[in-house]
Amino acid sequence: MTNKAPKRRRExxxxxxxxxxxxxxxxxxxESERLLRLITDCSPVSICYCGADGTYKFVNKxxxxxxxxxxxDIVGKTIRDVFGESGYADVEPYVxxxxxxxxxxxxxxxxxxxxxxxxxxxxxxxxxxxxGRVAGFIGTVLDITEHKGTExxxxxxxxxxxxxxxxxxxxxxxxxxxxxxxxxxSRAQQYESITACExxxxxxxxxxxxxxxxxxxxxxxxxxxSGEIYECEHRLRLSDGSFRxxxxxxxxxxNDAGEVIKWFGTATxxxxxxxxxxxLRENDRRKDEFLAMLSHELRNxxxxxxxxxxxxxxxxxxxxxxxxxxxxxGRQVTHMARxxxxxxxxxxxxxxxxxxxxxxxxxxxxVGRAVxxxxxxxxxxxxxxxxxLPPDPVRVEGDMTxxxxxxxxxxxxxxxxxxxxxxxxxxxxxxxxxVVLKVNDDGVGIPxxxxxxVFDLFTQAERSLDRSDGGLGIGLTLVRHLVELHGGRVxxxxxxxxxxxxxxxxxxxxxxxxxxxxTVAPAAVTTANCCRILVVDDNMDAGESMVTLLKLDGHDVRxxxxxxxxxxxxxDFRPQVVLxxxxxxxxxxYEVARRLRSHDETKDTCLIAVTxxxxxxxxxxxxxxxxxxxxTKPVDPGDVEEIINNLMTDGSNAPVES
Numbered sequence: 001m002t003n004k005a006p007k008r009r010r011e012x013x014x015x016x017x018x019x020x021x022x023x024x025x026x027x028x029x030x031e032s033e034r035l036l037r038l039i040t041d042c043s044p045v046s047i048c049y050c051g052a053d054g055t056y057k058f059v060n061k062x063x064x065x066x067x068x069x070x071x072x073d074i075v076g077k078t079i080r081d082v083f084g085e086s087g088y089a090d091v092e093p094y095v096x097x098x099x100x101x102x103x104x105x106x107x108x109x110x111x112x113x114x115x116x117x118x119x120x121x122x123x124x125x126x127x128x129x130x131x132g133r134v135a136g137f138i139g140t141v142l143d144i145t146e147h148k149g150t151e152x153x154x155x156x157x158x159x160x161x162x163x164x165x166x167x168x169x170x171x172x173x174x175x176x177x178x179x180x181x182x183x184x185x186s187r188a189q190q191y192e193s194i195t196a197c198e199x200x201x202x203x204x205x206x207x208x209x210x211x212x213x214x215x216x217x218x219x220x221x222x223x224x225x226s227g228e229i230y231e232c233e234h235r236l237r238l239s240d241g242s243f244r245x246x247x248x249x250x251x252x253x254x255n256d257a258g259e260v261i262k263w264f265g266t267a268t269x270x271x272x273x274x275x276x277x278x279x280l281r282e283n284d285r286r287k288d289e290f291l292a293m294l295s296h297e298l299r300n301x302x303x304x305x306x307x308x309x310x311x312x313x314x315x316x317x318x319x320x321x322x323x324x325x326x327x328x329x330g331r332q333v334t335h336m337a338r339x340x341x342x343x344x345x346x347x348x349x350x351x352x353x354x355x356x357x358x359x360x361x362x363x364x365x366x367v368g369r370a371v372x373x374x375x376x377x378x379x380x381x382x383x384x385x386x387x388x389l390p391p392d393p394v395r396v397e398g399d400m401t402x403x404x405x406x407x408x409x410x411x412x413x414x415x416x417x418x419x420x421x422x423x424x425x426x427x428x429x430x431x432x433x434x435v436v437l438k439v440n441d442d443g444v445g446i447p448x449x450x451x452x453x454v455f456d457l458f459t460q461a462e463r464s465l466d467r468s469d470g471g472l473g474i475g476l477t478l479v480r481h482l483v484e485l486h487g488g489r490v491x492x493x494x495x496x497x498x499x500x501x502x503x504x505x506x507x508x509x510x511x512x513x514x515x516x517x518x519t520v521a522p523a524a525v526t527t528a529n530c531c532r533i534l535v536v537d538d539n540m541d542a543g544e545s546m547v548t549l550l551k552l553d554g555h556d557v558r559x560x561x562x563x564x565x566x567x568x569x570x571x572d573f574r575p576q577v578v579l580x581x582x583x584x585x586x587x588x589x590y591e592v593a594r595r596l597r598s599h600d601e602t603k604d605t606c607l608i609a610v611t612x613x614x615x616x617x618x619x620x621x622x623x624x625x626x627x628x629x630x631x632t633k634p635v636d637p638g639d640v641e642e643i644i645n646n647l648m649t650d651g652s653n654a655p656v657e658s
Contacts, residue, residue, distance in 0.1 A: 418443030563587025
């Protein structure tokens with residue numbers, strides 16, 4: 001027995017060990033299953049495992065919840081049991097495919113609710129045993145409803161964009177960050193050679209005119225590199241082979257890091273607009289040429305009239321009635337000349353060609369010059385002009401001629417619209433850093449509907465027979481532009497018809513620097529200062545009347561009426577001064593001046609351009625041709641005598657224009 005007992009114990013040892021190993025294995029499996037379930041239950045994906053017979057071996061919590069059940073309620077049941085007959089019919093083909101060893105991926109709508117349908121992405125992955133037969137399959141189900149919604153919104157947004165783009169009267173395009181165009185709207189059909197490339201991009205270079213291509217490519221590549229807005233005007237070829245001008249523009253869409261993620265652009269047909277602009281520029285050029293020619297033709301007859309009046313005053317006896325008539329003619333000539341100047345000034349303003357010659361000026365001097373220019377019109381209407389200026393010197397920085405023109409235009413405007421014997425006041429004061437000038441009158445006033453437009457071009461109160469001297473309606477326009485060029489502003493006020501008007505000009509005040517006060521030298525010249533003068537003018541009346549005036553002052557004068565004769569006469573006569581018209585037959589005044597400067601006998605002669613052309617470019621051309629002075633017709637004889645006086649007294653011969 002003793003021997004047997006130990007034997008039995010030895011025989012039982014393996015059995016106990018086997019039981020122990022089995023128990024440990026069973027515990028490990030349970031732990032593994034617990035961990036597996038813990039992990040899968042935390043997954044956002046529904047997971048299941050089915051055997052080859054279609055029976056569920058494992059499902060995670062999310063999968064069971066899809067059917068409103070607990071995992072233990074599903075494990076052990078077949079797919080048909082869980083889905084039901086109708087539901088199983090939908091997935092049966094996929095189950096059959098995976099059990100045949102194929103991987104299956106499909107999208108499925110799992111809810112029939114049309115208002116809020118649900119969509120899932122299903123994957124069936126087969127599992128094979130050691131013999132290669134399908135032992136079962138793993139299924140995963142991902143809810144993609146939100147993704148589908150986003151996808152639908154993107155499609156709708158893209159459809160809206162394409163619909164909007166197709167409705168636009170432009171060629172609309174988009175491009176990738178590298179600059180390759182990936183979309184054109186339907187307008188692309190109107191253009192030749194826009195073709196699709198292999199990388200889903202579009203080639204646009206063939207439609208650009210060869211003369212514009214390199215400039216276009218450079219501009220686009222520069223914008224792509226810098227991320228800045230792209231803009232370029234170029235000609236694009238249409239499907240009929242014609243070229244039309246387009247304005248192409250591209251705007252970058254950037255992310256939070258400032259990186260370009262997309263380009264949005266348009267190409268707008270501006271061909272007709274450019275054509276219209278060119279026509280307008282051409283019409284504007286022709287208008288300027290017309291105004292220049294008109295001023296020339298108007299000034300030519302004014303010149304001999306003014307000269308004749310001056311001669312009559314010097315020759316004839318001081319008979320009061322003759323003197324009165326001469327003054328009337330003189331005033332009208334001055335008025336006519338001023339209208340011509342206003343026409344040219346409007347042309348200069350519209351082209352931004354007015355250049356100011358600024359200097360520190362004494363306000364009293366500017367006002368004095370303006371009053372002097374306006375006095376004939378004021379006196380003709382028997383107006384009482386009252387001028388009130390600050391007792392202390394007031395300085396402004398500006399162009400003497402233009403500032404005087406501003407004040408003179410306002411005074412003349414007041415005179416035109418104030419009844420005979422009415423009152424005009426010109427006052428000035430310093431307010432803060434501004435000089436405030438006011439021109440008031442007790443005249444007809446300004447209607448309420450005119451007041452907002454009183455500074456617009458060609459705006460006037462209603463004309464009538466008793467307002468025949470109303471002018472061209474450009475004087476106040478000149479005032480506004482000239483004041484603004486000086487950094488100031490102008491206002492108009494009136495309480496209505498019959499209640500007068502007030503114009504207020506505000507200019508920056510200049511402090512701390514001594515002003516330059518212009519003085520005009522006396523026009524008279526003594527016989528001791530007489531000189532040899534050659535007058536050249538194809539208008540015989542203008543030339544001979546000027547000769548008469550100059551001879552009355554004791555000068556030795558000759559006259560010619562064309563350019564070739566002027567050159568020949570100058571070589572023989574050797575004049576000290578030449579009054580030379582520009583528009584001459586045979587040889588114009590510019591060429592005459594160049595030839596006179598090239599000859600030793602006349603190279604130092606003082607050349608004065610006396611012409612009806614008064615534009616800035618005309619003045620620049622006269623000085624470039626060798627002239628010393630530029631005077632526009634009708635020339636004030638006093639200006640000519642002043643130049644001669646300066647020449648004879650100090651030899652001054654600096655270029656001057658008037």
